[in-house]
Amino acid sequence: MKKTLVAYFSASGTTRKVAEMIAEAGDCALYEITPKELYTNDDLNWMNKKSRSSVEMSDKKIRPQITDTDAHIEEYDTIILGFPIWWYVAPTIVNTFLEKYDFSGKKIVLFATSGGSGFGNTVKELKPSAPGAEIVEGKLLNRANKQEIEKWVKSL
Numbered sequence: 001m002k003k004t005l006v007a008y009f010s011a012s013g014t015t016r017k018v019a020e021m022i023a024e025a026g027d028c029a030l031y032e033i034t035p036k037e038l039y040t041n042d043d044l045n046w047m048n049k050k051s052r053s054s055v056e057m058s059d060k061k062i063r064p065q066i067t068d069t070d071a072h073i074e075e076y077d078t079i080i081l082g083f084p085i086w087w088y089v090a091p092t093i094v095n096t097f098l099e100k101y102d103f104s105g106k107k108i109v110l111f112a113t114s115g116g117s118g119f120g121n122t123v124k125e126l127k128p129s130a131p132g133a134e135i136v137e138g139k140l141l142n143r144a145n146k147q148e149i150e151k152w153v154k155s156l
Contacts (some may be wrong), residue, residue, distance in 0.1 A: 002077035004156075009033040009083045009093050010042055011053075015113045018141045018149070019082050022111065025146070026153040030082065033097045046086070058085040060125070061098040073101040078139070080155065082111040088120030095129040104132030108130040109156055111138045 006028045008019035016032070020031055023030040035120050043052035056062045073079070081097075083090045090112070098108075107129060112119060126135055 001059040003075060004028040004078040004080060004083070005031055005071065005073070006080045007033060007071060007097065008081070009035075009040040009091060009097070011084060013031075015084050018111065018113055018144065021144075021146060021149045022080055022082070022141075022153055025150040026080075026156075029076070030068075031071045033083075033093060034067040034069070035093055036067055046091045050072050053086060053091070056092050059091075060092060060095075061090050063099065064091075064093040066093060066096050067099070071097075072100060073103060073106070076106065077094075078109065079103070080109050080111060080153075080156070082113070083124070085112045085114035085117050085119070085140075088117050089125050090106045094126065098126060098133075102132075103130040106130075106133045108133050108135045109138045110135065111141050113142055114140055115126040152155035 004026055006019050006023040008015050010016035019030060045051040046054060048054060056064060083094050118140060123135050123137050
């Protein structure tokens with residue numbers, strides 16, 4: 001496998017656990033996309049139209065700020081990018097991450113965790129944030145075990 005980074009956003013810890021398993025399976029570097037303002041349970045209440053996540057997802061131009069750490073994207077050929085599915089797509093904080101770096105010539109393979117929905121229009125909505133990158137829909141890894149993850153990572 002080429003030099004690979006597993007980058008992920010995890011609001012509740014579910015996606016973090018999967019990202020850690022992927023990084024271990026592929027012997028990859030790990031990078032957490034951390035919001036400047038962490039999400040609370042109230043922020044994640046999708047049933048409340050005024051919750052932070054609902055407001056962010058209803059206006060696709062919103063770009064939540066992320067902490068100012070350097071992911072060193074230039075060092076990697078492939079980025080395995082993970083996030084929870086919110087409203088059938090990636091949270092807009094993932095766009096923030098993609099827009100912060102130059103992904104030209106990179107391959108970005110997506111993985112997601114979800115309570116029940118698929119990738120929807122995720123690839124289409126992320127492509128403008130990473131011009132020059134190849135973004136491919138990867139896999140939903142809701143309840144994947146170590147063996148399934150190892151098999152998937154080896155297939156990349």
